[in-house]
Amino acid sequence: xxxxxxxxxxxxxxxxxxxxxxxxxxxxxxxxxxxxxxxxxxxxxxxxxxxxxxxxxxxxxxxxxxxxxxxxxxxxxxxxxxxxxxxxxxxxxxxxxxxxx
Numbered sequence: 001x002x003x004x005x006x007x008x009x010x011x012x013x014x015x016x017x018x019x020x021x022x023x024x025x026x027x028x029x030x031x032x033x034x035x036x037x038x039x040x041x042x043x044x045x046x047x048x049x050x051x052x053x054x055x056x057x058x059x060x061x062x063x064x065x066x067x068x069x070x071x072x073x074x075x076x077x078x079x080x081x082x083x084x085x086x087x088x089x090x091x092x093x094x095x096x097x098x099x100x101x
Contacts, residue, residue, distance in 0.1 A: 003084040011073040011080075024063045028085045031056050036089075057082055 005021050035052045042049065060081045069077045 004081060007077070007080040007084075008067070011069050011077045013068050013070055017067075020067055024060070024067060024081075025085060027063075028056050028059055028081075029089075031059060032086065032089055053086060056086060060085070 004025055005016075005018065008021060009016055032053065035049065035055075038052075039049045057078070061078060064074055064077055067077075
């Protein structure tokens, strides 16, 4: 949330709205969680499931209008949002995988 909110101040038009940020982050993390649950429930290791994370990028792209992101800052918003929302679960997973063995 901190990384996402700190970069949004320079990307949005008008005033900063924490409630909208929280909504977008919660929705995106819910999609990431659902994909992880589906991936863990399947008895096979299907690589096609990993492509469902692209849907989070699409949701973030479409949420730019909801967050009133400036047109010239759209790419910066998408890069920072994807890194801050998808990067954290991947980093934590990598750290835990390293610790476990």
